[in-house]
Amino acid sequence: MCTAITFATKDHYFGRNLDLDFSYNETVTITPRNFKFPMRKVDDLSSHYAMIGMATVVEDYPLYYDAINEAGLGMAGLNFPDNAHYFADIDGKNNIASFEMIPYILGQAKTVDEAKKLLENVSVSAEVFSADFPTATLHWIIADKEKSIVVESTKEGLNVYDNPVGVMTNNPPFPIQMYDLNDYYAISAHPLEHKFGNGVSLHEYSRGMAGLGLPGDLSSKSRFVRAVFTKYNSMCDDDELSSINQFFKILGSVEQVKGLCEVTPGKYEYTIYSSCMNQDKGIFYYTTYGNSDIHAIDMHKVDLDGGKLSIYKLNKKLSVSYDN
Amino acid sequence: MCTAITFATKDHYFGRNLDLDFSYNETVTITPRNFKFPMRKVDDLSSHYAMIGMATVVEDYPLYYDAINEAGLGMAGLNFPDNAHYFADIDGKNNIASFEMIPYILGQAKTVDEAKKLLENVSVSAEVFSADFPTATLHWIIADKEKSIVVESTKEGLNVYDNPVGVMTNNPPFPIQMYDLNDYYAISAHPLEHKFGNGVSLHEYSRGMAGLGLPGDLSSKSRFVRAVFTKYNSMCDDDELSSINQFFKILGSVEQVKGLCEVTPGKYEYTIYSSCMNQDKGIFYYTTYGNSDIHAIDMHKVDLDGGKLSIYKLNKKLSVSYDN
Amino acid sequence: MCTAITFATKDHYFGRNLDLDFSYNETVTITPRNFKFPMRKVDDLSSHYAMIGMATVVEDYPLYYDAINEAGLGMAGLNFPDNAHYFADIDGKNNIASFEMIPYILGQAKTVDEAKKLLENVSVSAEVFSADFPTATLHWIIADKEKSIVVESTKEGLNVYDNPVGVMTNNPPFPIQMYDLNDYYAISAHPLEHKFGNGVSLHEYSRGMAGLGLPGDLSSKSRFVRAVFTKYNSMCDDDELSSINQFFKILGSVEQVKGLCEVTPGKYEYTIYSSCMNQDKGIFYYTTYGNSDIHAIDMHKVDLDGGKLSIYKLNKKLSVSYDN
Amino acid sequence: MCTAITFATKDHYFGRNLDLDFSYNETVTITPRNFKFPMRKVDDLSSHYAMIGMATVVEDYPLYYDAINEAGLGMAGLNFPDNAHYFADIDGKNNIASFEMIPYILGQAKTVDEAKKLLENVSVSAEVFSADFPTATLHWIIADKEKSIVVESTKEGLNVYDNPVGVMTNNPPFPIQMYDLNDYYAISAHPLEHKFGNGVSLHEYSRGMAGLGLPGDLSSKSRFVRAVFTKYNSMCDDDELSSINQFFKILGSVEQVKGLCEVTPGKYEYTIYSSCMNQDKGIFYYTTYGNSDIHAIDMHKVDLDGGKLSIYKLNKKLSVSYDN
Numbered sequence A, B, C, D: 001m002c003t004a005i006t007f008a009t010k011d012h013y014f015g016r017n018l019d020l021d022f023s024y025n026e027t028v029t030i031t032p033r034n035f036k037f038p039m040r041k042v043d044d045l046s047s048h049y050a051m052i053g054m055a056t057v058v059e060d061y062p063l064y065y066d067a068i069n070e071a072g073l074g075m076a077g078l079n080f081p082d083n084a085h086y087f088a089d090i091d092g093k094n095n096i097a098s099f100e101m102i103p104y105i106l107g108q109a110k111t112v113d114e115a116k117k118l119l120e121n122v123s124v125s126a127e128v129f130s131a132d133f134p135t136a137t138l139h140w141i142i143a144d145k146e147k148s149i150v151v152e153s154t155k156e157g158l159n160v161y162d163n164p165v166g167v168m169t170n171n172p173p174f175p176i177q178m179y180d181l182n183d184y185y186a187i188s189a190h191p192l193e194h195k196f197g198n199g200v201s202l203h204e205y206s207r208g209m210a211g212l213g214l215p216g217d218l219s220s221k222s223r224f225v226r227a228v229f230t231k232y233n234s235m236c237d238d239d240e241l242s243s244i245n246q247f248f249k250i251l252g253s254v255e256q257v258k259g260l261c262e263v264t265p266g267k268y269e270y271t272i273y274s275s276c277m278n279q280d281k282g283i284f285y286y287t288t289y290g291n292s293d294i295h296a297i298d299m300h301k302v303d304l305d306g307g308k309l310s311i312y313k314l315n316k317k318l319s320v321s322y323d324n
Helices: A098-106 A112-119 A174-184 A220-233 A240-252 B098-108 B112-119 B174-184 B220-233 B240-252 C098-106 C112-119 C174-184 C220-233 C240-252 D098-106 D112-119 D174-184 D220-233 D240-252
Strands: A002-008 A012-020 A027-031 A051-058 A061-069 A074-079 A094-097 A122-125 A138-143 A148-154 A157-162 A262-264 A270-278 A283-288 A291-298 A310-313 A320-322 B002-008 B012-020 B027-031 B051-058 B061-069 B074-079 B094-097 B122-125 B138-143 B148-154 B157-162 B262-264 B270-278 B283-288 B291-298 B310-313 B320-322 C002-008 C012-020 C027-031 C051-058 C061-069 C074-079 C094-097 C122-125 C138-143 C148-154 C157-162 C262-264 C270-278 C283-288 C291-298 C310-313 C320-322 D002-008 D012-020 D027-031 D051-058 D061-069 D074-079 D094-097 D122-125 D138-143 D148-154 D157-162 D262-264 D270-278 D283-288 D291-298 D310-313 D320-322
Touching (some): A002 A240, A012 A240, A027 A061, A061 A098, A112 A148, A112 A157, A122 A157, A157 A174, A174 C174, A220 A240, A240 A283, A240 D291, A291 D240, A291 D291, B002 B240, B012 B061, B027 B061, B051 B270, B094 B098, B098 B122, B098 B138, B112 B157, B122 B157, B157 B174, B174 D174, B220 B240, B240 B270, B240 C291, B291 C240, B291 C291, C002 C240, C012 C061, C012 C240, C051 C098, C051 C270, C061 C098, C061 C270, C074 C098, C098 C112, C112 C138, C112 C148, C112 C157, C174 C220, C240 C283, D012 D061, D012 D074, D012 D240, D051 D283, D061 D270, D074 D098, D098 D112, D098 D122, D098 D138, D112 D138, D112 D148, D122 D157, D157 D174, D174 D220, D240 D270, D240 D283
Parallel strands (some): A094 A122, B094 B122, B320 C291, C094 C122, D094 D122
Antiparallel strands (some): A002 A012, A027 A310, A061 A074, A074 A138, A138 A148, A270 A283, B012 B270, B027 B051, B051 B061, B138 B148, C002 C012, C012 C270, C027 C310, C074 C138, C283 C291, D002 D012, D051 D061, D138 D148, D270 D283
16 A cells, blocks of 8 residues: 655655556645645645645646645655544535645644644545545645654544654554554664573574564555664665665665555555655656656745646666676 | 473473373272283393383273382373384394383383384384284483483384473474474563664563464474473472472473364364373372373372283263252 | 453353463452442442453452453453543543443443443543552454454544454554554465466475464564464354354464563563453363473353452462373 | 575576675686686686686685576585585595585586586585685585575584575575474465454455565574565566566565664674676676665676686766756
């Protein structure tokens, strides 16, 4: 399904794998400050923070999957099947359609705390974008340079959870993911003492055996555990190239290889793209399944005061550099 | 399939679970010193060490499953399907049929070292006991009060391995079992430090979480690991009752509950009996699946100089003591 | 910590393992209908359903661990550390101290539905029994012959959950236990098809390999999974002896062997007793760690209209039956 | 440590991850047919098949890590600590130093069968290349377009095993790796039936849950299982770009991220480079830890009849393509 992470070296990074069995013609899309976001049940956002992210643009409307705004706040929607529940309009609430959530938050909040404030009065509504774009069952991760939250609209209502690990995948609901993480407390990247039994002589016949028990499959809980483990043990230099390289390595540890996750007979889910956004500099990096070269789009290279979307098609073709 | 263990407190104990989907009318059987063991290809054993153990007696011949002799040497045959290989008679070797192995060794050896000596010239032959009792594919554990060995006749020939943990189950071959035990080196009965990652805060929400990773199923490798772990962390007083109680607890950790291991459609393997032999005192204790009461037969209560088998039927019926 | 299960053949059974590192001198105790249960904040129970169960009796007050009443309703309190939260008295609620919960429910309810009704107005209070008996952090399983519920008092208030599997251990909270059970959906007691990969040839080298992945440690989630798996695949005849024998086998699959679960340096938790109550007949069966013989107390053998407790000391000494 | 794989679509591919905590200045090196390979104990190879591979070149001698020859035969040496054993010179054997093994085989054999023939008379000797390059403890995988073998020199002598899965990592010895692979027979890339228990209702809350049980750590057995699973379930188009992209994805599933495998305090092993050789076309592709761009060197672009090495330094610097 999907994995989102935050990561910090000298700068701060936010991004995700999109894992699906099909693609909606996503593009990197910059929305400048004066692009008018029509809103179904609240006032339109005529003027707002500029944002850059991955979006399917339909009728000049950017349906964002993940994005950051110019203040460095990031937000991504990930699949949350069975558990996501959206509501009929509630009086006295700001009823925001699920597809409006990213523009609504990134357009108005500079920080997680401001996002939390906005969310206090939000109800996620079941309103569809159009007949061609049925409602996706999502939950969201929001992150600034310091902290991260998870937003889940379930039958019980809208839940906002602090996310101490800065990682989100899909099911189960976030509090269960965090509780279950405890099951892996004894796993380590560092050689461990042998404590199996008094008088049994065992030895580590391979480097890395302290990690035994780390799950390697593609289910959402296993990806969550693996991404947290990889992120929190990861080591890299703090310059930009080392940082984004390591960011893609962490996402690589939960990449879905084609053929490994059958969805319906003969259809397979895989990692369509991986994104990495520098929250400090407003740069969007990405790779695609078929092309591991890193491409970048810098939001500050366009006029952020404009009113028109800037749209960049993805480079999906692998290039090989011949050295002879 | 089956699990055999050795265990020591003040005295020394040897025994096993027999896990099968049927039973051959086993009995506790004492073979005195002058019972004549006919041998197919070597000299008959007319005079030998007395022994006590679980056996199916057919035409006055005790087909032993597990036994100890009066010198305290214990031996048990356990299933070793696919890997066991018996040979046609080999000139210059003592060709011992698989069903003769226990009397051949226990009749003549007082210690593991003496057993090893005997085995140097043994070839296990494929000779059957009778048409009604086809050859079982077995390997053997032999243990005195100090050490233990595993005897495996495979296509490569007769292999005798030191058994540093005093536990044996079934497949894979013993060297693989021992190698794979290393995979569990980080599991513990004692609370562990949390080393998952720098900055992730996890906690042990339950006692016993240091044991996470210990396999709980009934396959032979999982039973091997679980029995070794249980044996080497087990604690008990060293008197006879505490010791045999703990011995049956260790075997209980790998007991096969009826219904949990389907062999062929509708047929299930389970722990038919558990045995515990005091190697110092010559007492055979047992429980059966249907009767957890501990029964005992003392080999020294019969005339060990005799020539006739003493046979004790198993008490398979559960008894309940009403306290009011 | 502890495991409770329900089980049905022809009759219905309810019971548990008590796993602790110490013992409070428990006894099987019958409370007849007219024994006066003093209650701290609600009316005393002067007349109520009779009950039988394991209790520590202090100053003529039975502190029940697990019990059934004469109508066949069963209830057990199990450790729920960190997650249990008891409240200061709340106006308009029936404030029941945690140690009063079993008499309060079993004294007044014949069925789970009646218990649910009572619980609607209950708040569990932090009131202690006495300075010597500090408040235990508990949650409860309640079961009649048809269904089962779990009662958890947490910071959020009193939660009553349907328990579709009739098993309860300790942490995590019950909804997480049930969610996580899904992780084991592919484990089986029946041989499975090999689907690892197209063109890789693997084989089941041992019976029981379809169970690989079943956890074997003593943590509360692992015991939950193992007990559910064992219960739902268990097979036995439906007479009384077969049923209680199988009941103790299921509890045996999660028994804590001494030495395997260190609590504080040098102190170990183990299964102090196992209970099995016939809900139809009012018989309490038990075994203790040191004595696997099954003892029984029948509540209908005492005058249930009386006002005095009947107390039966546990038989903790192993007996061995010599067959020669 | 390391992982090597074979892979076939329309063409045939062979390659590996090199996982170490340091690097010896590796280069892609083409050895033409008339480069003279001095041999310590057998005749020098003055004329031989040309080869291309990753090598550290010392004093004009290519110490190959992995390579293919012009006939398409590939060979790689991987770490085999504790288990590798090299011998003193044996009369009547071709005593080949471990560092000479790749040139000796690739220089003379076109196929695995020819390699097997050569190996029949080989003893791997402990001779060192030089004081600065101590002997590495290796085993080897050899693969042509059809099949693959593993070559392990242990205390028992030189073992040559058929490798039916075309994957090799490090410890344990290959027969144990293959045996243990059976433990994963129930894992799948395809949704599975729920068979946990009769009457327990479980559901797959995430795609990919059929893969639960697949190990995710970096130990050599876990990488072996994961690489086999990924390879045998992998799906891709059969053109060159799709094939090499998928090849690097499979290697990516066992990539060692920096920081996740501590070797000695403060020193970490990681995937220094990944190679993918087209055995049909003689092209060597690689990526490095710091640079995910794919670089290529084609052996047929140099004069293969020459006598001098062609050496290509690795491109280790990440490049980012700005799209705006």
